[in-house]
Amino acid sequence: MIYSGSVVYVEPENCGTAKETLKKYEQIEVFAVSDDRKQIVIAIETEGDRELEDLCRELKEYDEILEIAHHIFHFEDEVEEILQGRKVPSLDGFSKSSRKKDFNG
Amino acid sequence: MMNITRRNFIKASVATAAAASIGLSVTPEAEAVQAVDKWVKGACRFCGTGCGVYVGVKGGKVVAIKGNPDAKTNFGFLCVKGFLAYKCMYHPDRLKAPMIRQKDGKFKTVSWDQALDYVADKFKYFHGKYGKDSVAYYGSGQCMTEESYTFNKLFKGGFGSNMVEGNPRLCMASAVGGYMSTFGSDEPVGSYADIEKSKCLFLVGSNTSECHPIIFRRIMRHKMQNPDVKIIVCEPRKTSTTKIADLWLPVDPGTDLAVFHAMAKYILDNNLHDEKFILENTRITNGKDVTDIAGYKEFLKDFTPEKVEKLTRCPAENIKKAAEWFAKSGASMSLWTMGLNQRTRGVWANNLIHNLHLITGQLFKPGADSFSLTGQPNACGGVRETGSLCHLLPGTKPVNNDAWRAHIEKEWGIPSGTIDPKPGFHTMLMFDKFGAENDASKPIKAVITSTTNPAQSLPNLNKYIKGMQDGFLVAIDIFPTRTTQLADVVLPAAFIYEKGGVYGCSERRSQLTEKCVEPVGQAKADIWIAAQIAKRMGLEKLIPWNTDDVMKNNEMAWTEYIRVTKDTDHTLFGAPYSRMKKEKAGIQWPCPSTDHPGTDKRYMKGMDPMFEHEAFKKKFGINVPADREYYFYMDGKKEGKANIFLRPYAGPAESPDADYPFYLTTGRVIEQWHTGTMTMRIPEIARAHPNGYLEIHPDDAKKYGIKAGDMVEVASKRGKSVLPAHIVNGTLPGVLFVPWHDQAMDRMINFVCNDAVDEGSKEPEFKIAAVRIKKISGPKNVAEKYIISDINSKYS
Numbered sequence: 001m002i003y004s005g006s007v008v009y010v011e012p013e014n015c016g017t018a019k020e021t022l023k024k025y026e027q028i029e030v031f032a033v034s035d036d037r038k039q040i041v042i043a044i045e046t047e048g049d050r051e052l053e054d055l056c057r058e059l060k061e062y063d064e065i066l067e068i069a070h071h072i073f074h075f076e077d078e079v080e081e082i083l084q085g086r087k088v089p090s091l092d093g094f095s096k097s098s099r100k101k102d103f104n105g
Numbered sequence: 106m107m108n109i110t111r112r113n114f115i116k117a118s119v120a121t122a123a124a125a126s127i128g129l130s131v132t133p134e135a136e137a138v139q140a141v142d143k144w145v146k147g148a149c150r151f152c153g154t155g156c157g158v159y160v161g162v163k164g165g166k167v168v169a170i171k172g173n174p175d176a177k178t179n180f181g182f183l184c185v186k187g188f189l190a191y192k193c194m195y196h197p198d199r200l201k202a203p204m205i206r207q208k209d210g211k212f213k214t215v216s217w218d219q220a221l222d223y224v225a226d227k228f229k230y231f232h233g234k235y236g237k238d239s240v241a242y243y244g245s246g247q248c249m250t251e252e253s254y255t256f257n258k259l260f261k262g263g264f265g266s267n268m269v270e271g272n273p274r275l276c277m278a279s280a281v282g283g284y285m286s287t288f289g290s291d292e293p294v295g296s297y298a299d300i301e302k303s304k305c306l307f308l309v310g311s312n313t314s315e316c317h318p319i320i321f322r323r324i325m326r327h328k329m330q331n332p333d334v335k336i337i338v339c340e341p342r343k344t345s346t347t348k349i350a351d352l353w354l355p356v357d358p359g360t361d362l363a364v365f366h367a368m369a370k371y372i373l374d375n376n377l378h379d380e381k382f383i384l385e386n387t388r389i390t391n392g393k394d395v396t397d398i399a400g401y402k403e404f405l406k407d408f409t410p411e412k413v414e415k416l417t418r419c420p421a422e423n424i425k426k427a428a429e430w431f432a433k434s435g436a437s438m439s440l441w442t443m444g445l446n447q448r449t450r451g452v453w454a455n456n457l458i459h460n461l462h463l464i465t466g467q468l469f470k471p472g473a474d475s476f477s478l479t480g481q482p483n484a485c486g487g488v489r490e491t492g493s494l495c496h497l498l499p500g501t502k503p504v505n506n507d508a509w510r511a512h513i514e515k516e517w518g519i520p521s522g523t524i525d526p527k528p529g530f531h532t533m534l535m536f537d538k539f540g541a542e543n544d545a546s547k548p549i550k551a552v553i554t555s556t557t558n559p560a561q562s563l564p565n566l567n568k569y570i571k572g573m574q575d576g577f578l579v580a581i582d583i584f585p586t587r588t589t590q591l592a593d594v595v596l597p598a599a600f601i602y603e604k605g606g607v608y609g610c611s612e613r614r615s616q617l618t619e620k621c622v623e624p625v626g627q628a629k630a631d632i633w634i635a636a637q638i639a640k641r642m643g644l645e646k647l648i649p650w651n652t653d654d655v656m657k658n659n660e661m662a663w664t665e666y667i668r669v670t671k672d673t674d675h676t677l678f679g680a681p682y683s684r685m686k687k688e689k690a691g692i693q694w695p696c697p698s699t700d701h702p703g704t705d706k707r708y709m710k711g712m713d714p715m716f717e718h719e720a721f722k723k724k725f726g727i728n729v730p731a732d733r734e735y736y737f738y739m740d741g742k743k744e745g746k747a748n749i750f751l752r753p754y755a756g757p758a759e760s761p762d763a764d765y766p767f768y769l770t771t772g773r774v775i776e777q778w779h780t781g782t783m784t785m786r787i788p789e790i791a792r793a794h795p796n797g798y799l800e801i802h803p804d805d806a807k808k809y810g811i812k813a814g815d816m817v818e819v820a821s822k823r824g825k826s827v828l829p830a831h832i833v834n835g836t837l838p839g840v841l842f843v844p845w846h847d848q849a850m851d852r853m854i855n856f857v858c859n860d861a862v863d864e865g866s867k868e869p870e871f872k873i874a875a876v877r878i879k880k881i882s883g884p885k886n887v888a889e890k891y892i893i894s895d896i897n898s899k900y901s
Contacts, residue, residue, distance in 0.1 A: 003115045003118075004119060005120050005121070005122050007123055007127055031123075032124050034127065039127055039129070042120065043123075049188075069182045070182065071171055071181050072119045072170070073119075073171070075169065076163060076169070078191070079167070083166070083195055
């Protein structure tokens with residue numbers, strides 16, 4: 001598992017909506033909101049980096065979310081998996097379909 | 106239940122850290138948790154931005170990384186490259202033991218003593234038979250400062266040889282040449298902090314959003330908060346950086362010198378220049394004779410925007426608008442990288458950007474600067490400042506400067522005359538002259554490389570591979586690479602967080618990384634390797650830091666380095682290890698004393714400590730007049746002035762013709778870094794751009810019957826590559842782009858690139874080649890991600 005401590009940037013008037021949007025995701029836990037209602041502190045828990053990346057891409061598509069910035073990454077589980085030989089950083093994600101999608105822009 | 110508790114524990118921990126980074130508190134319960142044993146302060150291993158990090162260690166392993174909120178570079182945030190460094194550290198492909206190639210061509214694992222004895226004996230043999238210059242060092246802008254300093258000292262002070270080079274020759278040498286020739290001293294006047302104060306940002310030859318994402322984030326946020334800030338991008342490709350631009354100046358590769366001249370002409374013709382600044386602080390010169398503003402205008406008379414449009418394809422109206430914004434903004438900042446440097450006119454291109462700042466007085470004030478971004482994390486601190494190039498000595502002073510050579514010899518405690526006044530071979534010449542023992546045309550018989558991959562990264566590779574194959578090649582690295590495939594000895598290196606040391610980034614800021622964990626396997630720090638070779642070659646007194654305590658070795662080397670460069674314009678004498686350990690954001694030179702905070706702006710009275718540094722002024726014969734607010738104290742003519750250079754227009758070494766009708770330019774993409782040795786092993790990074798590809802404009806694709814994904818041969822006079830086509834609108838018709846991280850032989854674009862070098866900086870013209878294309882086939886299942894895992898694999 002990968003854990004990320006991140007900051008979501010929003011317009012103050014959209015803070016409430018953004019918070020509700022974030023709460024819909026089971027991978028996300030909202031921890032704090034800044035006094036000016038422009039920043040929401042969240043923890044994200046995903047199976048791996050790819051899932052985290054996909055999730056963030058999806059979140060950025062919401063109008064009420066301006067930006068997501070990552071501050072901290074905790075990857076102890078990943079390191080253990082690699083060191084135990086149970087996981088070799090693999091080529092997952094290089095499917096033909098994604099490559100074609102990439103080529104077609 | 107235990108799992109849930111642990112999950113909540115870690116989530117609370119990461120949220121607390123994220124909240125703290127922006128000055129927020131979370132619940133007291135959450136604040137109490139700590140998911141690691143300790144946090145160790147350091148710098149990011151990747152690009153030249155110099156992001157501050159804290160490395161989380163638990164059970165002797167790196168298990169977390171967070172941005173350093175106090176860092177003046179990244180303010181606590183990191184991009185994907187920095188986050189995923191752990192996958193490099195613990196990847197099963199890591200080299201874990203020294204190896205010597207056997208007669209059957211295979212590597213055999215040996216002990217460190219065997220490997221080091223073998224290397225030292227070979228070096229001694231070559232020195233004895235072929236002379237001091239028969240053995241060369243080729244280092245990297247990724248080595249720690251202490252490591253580069255040590256190898257430089259070993260070769261120049263120990264062997265008496267200037268055959269010392271580093272890969273910054275391939276990326277930054279033109280920027281060095283530009284700063285040295287215009288201002289008299291290397292590296293920028295200002296700092297990253299100017300970004301948030303600027304009113305006009307001129308991004309030239311830099312795809313900042315992909316190559317320096319944290320810097321881009323700062324620019325983007327500044328623009329978002331201040332929509333009136335103008336952003337101009339001058340670049341052949343419409344890159345992702347242009348998304349936030351107000352104005353794009355598209356140019357054919359290598360022709361932008363004319364655009365810069367046209368901007369200068371427009372500024373002067375419309376009286377947008379700062380005459381007072383020019384008269385007081387600059388000298389207008391062609392390098393030989395001095396002229397005045399009228400002479401400059403005369404020189405520029407043919408560079409009308411309309412004429413320049415015909416030459417460059419950059420619209421005249423865009424040139425005029427860019428000139429107007431640049432001159433009138435009140436605070437203009439230029440930022441550039443390899444697009445300006447990797448050229449046969451790289452130094453001139455740098456000079457012409459500086460010219461724009463000098464004629465408009467866009468220097469010194471907050472938000473105004475002419476700023477070169479570095480590509481590697483320690484090209485500035487490790488190679489430029491320690492003088493680890495064939496023509497330099499520590500302090501970025503030339504080897505042919507008698508006084509400085511004598512100073513270094515005295516500081517190093519070596520006999521006068523030990524250091525050769527004649528520069529060694531620059532990178533391309535070094536590898537051109539490297540080869541077999543029985544080949545009289547190849548005077549260099551042995552090369553030791555550190556943290557770099559010349560068998561992939563040199564341009565016009567076909568010319569240099571045989572030499573690397575035939576000569577005695579020692580490679581220090583963390584992974585098998587194209588270079589280890591040609592090496593005779595492979596020495597496993599420790600990763601930055603396994604050894605510690607100092608990195609100096611683009612803004613003259615040096616930051617100490619402390620050792621976090623033990624190296625994997627038998628890997629060792631390069632500084633230890635250098636010191637052990639020195640010891641075996643009878644140079645233990647010269648390089649005494651050969652203990653098993655790597656941080657002690659680092660500190661000894663650093664302490665000596667800052668003493669040797671104490672009274673220079675680059676001084677870090679006020680930054681001993683004791684202070685570097687405490688400083689949360691590193692220190693910007695010049696920093697002459699431990700009570701000095703470091704320098705945000707150079708050459709400015711009240712800001713730059715060198716104005717009052719008597720020992721420095723005495724050593725270099727500098728007299729700063731009391732009435733000068735600004736003073737370029739390293740001006741060779743002792744007038745404290747910067748040079749506005751009248752550089753004639755010259756295009757690239759190679760332009761398209763009937764046989765090779767396209768321009769080819771190359772570069773980096775956000776997720777990949779350099780030759781992909783590290784980043785291609787990180788699946789999340791490799792996935793985004795798994796293989797090299799050819800970017801081609803739809804009009805050109807149509808003309809050649811090329812569809813998306815088709816395999817296309819790209820050929821120059823030197824070599825060819827076969828790549829899948831990626832049809833995009835973001836490039837000018839007639840201009841092709843290929844990223845250079847792919848290690849697969851067919852897609853290594855450096856076989857195609859030009860190795861012609863800039864006359865001044867000796868930096869090769871990676872960025873521009875004339876090529877032709879040919880459709881080879883329809884889409885093919887190209888190797889999804891090519892990395893070299895087998896140390897015994899062949900170079901093929």
